[in-house]
Amino acid sequence: MYAFDFVRPKTVADAVKALQAEDAQALGGGQTLIPTLKQRLAQPSVLVSLTGIDEMKGVCRDGDVLVIGGGTLHATVAREARAHYPALAALAGNIGDPAVRNRGTIGGSLANNDPSACYPSAALASGATIVTNSRKIAADDYFQGMFTTALEPGEIITSVRLPIPQKAAYVKFEQPASRFALVGVFVAKYAGGVRVAVTGASNNGVFRWTEAEAALSANFSAGAVKGLKATAADLIADLHGTAAYRAHLIGVLTARAVAAAG
Amino acid sequence: MPKVTMRVNGRAVSGEVEGRTLLVQFLREGQGLTGTHVGCDTSQCGACTVHVNGAQVKSCTVFALDVDGAEVTTIEGMANPDGTLGRIQQAFQDHHGLQCGFCTPGMVMAAAALLAENPKPTEAEVRHHLEGNICRCTGYHNIVKAVLAASGQDVSAIAAE
Ligand SMILES: Cc1cc2nc3c(=O)[nH]c(=O)nc-3n(C[C@H](O)[C@H](O)[C@H](O)COP(=O)(O)OP(=O)(O)OC[C@H]3O[C@@H](n4cnc5c(N)ncnc54)[C@H](O)[C@@H]3O)c2cc1C
Numbered sequence: 443m444y445a446f447d448f449v450r451p452k453t454v455a456d457a458v459k460a461l462q463a464e465d466a467q468a469l470g471g472g473q474t475l476i477p478t479l480k481q482r483l484a485q486p487s488v489l490v491s492l493t494g495i496d497e498m499k500g501v502c503r504d505g506d507v508l509v510i511g512g513g514t515l516h517a518t519v520a521r522e523a524r525a526h527y528p529a530l531a532a533l534a535g536n537i538g539d540p541a542v543r544n545r546g547t548i549g550g551s552l553a554n555n556d557p558s559a560c561y562p563s564a565a566l567a568s569g570a571t572i573v574t575n576s577r578k579i580a581a582d583d584y585f586q587g588m589f590t591t592a593l594e595p596g597e598i599i600t601s602v603r604l605p606i607p608q609k610a611a612y613v614k615f616e617q618p619a620s621r622f623a624l625v626g627v628f629v630a631k632y633a634g635g636v637r638v639a640v641t642g643a644s645n646n647g648v649f650r651w652t653e654a655e656a657a658l659s660a661n662f663s664a665g666a667v668k669g670l671k672a673t674a675a676d677l678i679a680d681l682h683g684t685a686a687y688r689a690h691l692i693g694v695l696t697a698r699a700v701a702a703a704g
Numbered sequence: 705m706p707k708v709t710m711r712v713n714g715r716a717v718s719g720e721v722e723g724r725t726l727l728v729q730f731l732r733e734g735q736g737l738t739g740t741h742v743g744c745d746t747s748q749c750g751a752c753t754v755h756v757n758g759a760q761v762k763s764c765t766v767f768a769l770d771v772d773g774a775e776v777t778t779i780e781g782m783a784n785p786d787g788t789l790g791r792i793q794q795a796f797q798d799h800h801g802l803q804c805g806f807c808t809p810g811m812v813m814a815a816a817a818l819l820a821e822n823p824k825p826t827e828a829e830v831r832h833h834l835e836g837n838i839c840r841c842t843g844y845h846n847i848v849k850a851v852l853a854a855s856g857q858d859v860s861a862i863a864a865e
């Protein structure tokens with residue numbers, strides 16, 4: 443690791459100020475950033491830890507919306523979202539392992555936008571709003587490709603607002619060594635229609651499978667997606683699976699998610 | 705250099721560290737607590753697992769300064785006050801839950817966190833909980849058995865004796 447200064451502000455306002463320094467970077471739970479720093483793939487001058495900011499932590503309900511602080515741990519979401527949004531709680535409870543869940547945060551996961559990460563699929567399928575220190579961004583505008591988001595340098599995710607669906611489920615086909623999604627599908631049914639978000643499958647990161655959304659909005663049953671082919675361009679092909687294998691998994695996992703959602 | 709202060713195994717400790725000093729370096733090199741192992745340094749093996757304010761974390765993936773003021777427990781804090789093996793450690797010995805022992809400190813700390821939250825876990829719950837702890841020797845069966853035994857459950861029916 444290259445050397446850097448370390449600060450741990452107590453408020454969002456102080457963190458925003460600290461992030462204005464040249465080459466400053468935010469530190470969430472560090473479960474992605476610390477391994478990156480160890481490989482010398484990043485060289486911040488100062489790390490601004492968000493772990494001391496209480497106003498960014500916690501899960502609360504605002505009518506039909508679940509509001510999760512950007513610094514909330516995966517373990518906390520797994521516990522506290524269960525009564526409100528069980529599919530989301532189950533997703534959080536299956537990220538990595540217990541130690542990762544005790545440090546990693548929803549804000550860090552969404553800021554990182556790993557193409558195989560779990561949370562981006564929940565945010566996109568829920569039509570979530572990403573709230574930062576300066577604005578609100580709709581999930582449909584937020585995810586802009588692998589490891590790329592609408593965030594500006596120094597912008598902090600302070601909370602995430604997720605409309606609570608009538609029914610939902612996330613099914614992840616695990617890459618067994620990393621436990622990230624080889625493919626993961628999040629299906630969420632709302633009064634206005636069904637949203638289907640796919641992670642792990644595309645070089646462009648998480649995406650909505652609109653053909654399945656149309657079929658499921660007309661008929662919410664596993665059979666409704668039978669025979670549908672996920673045609674999204676640029677599927678990931680690597681040593682864990684070919685593009686055709688991933689395309690097949692998208693269909694299978696979508697049907698399973700619909701069945702699990704009930 | 706900035707100063708960090710924490711309680712480790714009930715004892716107040718402090719030291720000067722760099723921003724990039726990892727908790728595991730502070731514990732091993734600063735405090736001489738070499739029971740916490742570094743197996744991979746890539747956040748994957750869990751050998752470095754310790755508890756921070758009661759929650760298990762990978763000490764190779766936490767900066768010392770980020771846990772300033774915290775209560776930390778390491779494998780050295782798991783023995784009984786008279787120095788004999790604690791309940792979970794003893795179960796690992798009794799049920800051959802280790803061979804080379806490199807992963808064991810992390811396994812014991814992970815198991816302790818599980819049992820604190822779920823005193824009578826099922827075998828499936830133990831396996832799910834230990835997903836982040838890799839052992840290259842035992843094949844896991846005896847580790848799972850040791851954790852179940854430490855929870856006071858009957859393990860005589862479990863295979864792989
Ligand atoms: C062994 C292992 C297994 C894992 N398995 C999974 C898995 O199955 N599924 C999965 O989805 N993920 C998995 N992860 C990744 C994990 O979920 C991380 O916690 C997450 O990707 C990053 O969150 P973090 O809080 O640790 O962020 P950090 O690592 O601290 O930061 C990541 C990036 O986000 C930025 N950032 C952090 N917080 C904010 C914020 N509030 N606002 C703006 N920017 C911010 C940082 O500057 C950095 O660029 C795994 C990680 C490990 C080590």
Ligand code: FES
Pocket residue numbers: 741742743744745746747748749750751752753762763764765
């Ligand atoms: S040494 Fe920390 S996870 Fe392997």
Ligand code: FES
Pocket residue numbers: 801802803804805806807808838839840841842
């Ligand atoms: S006993 Fe050797 S790695 Fe687990």
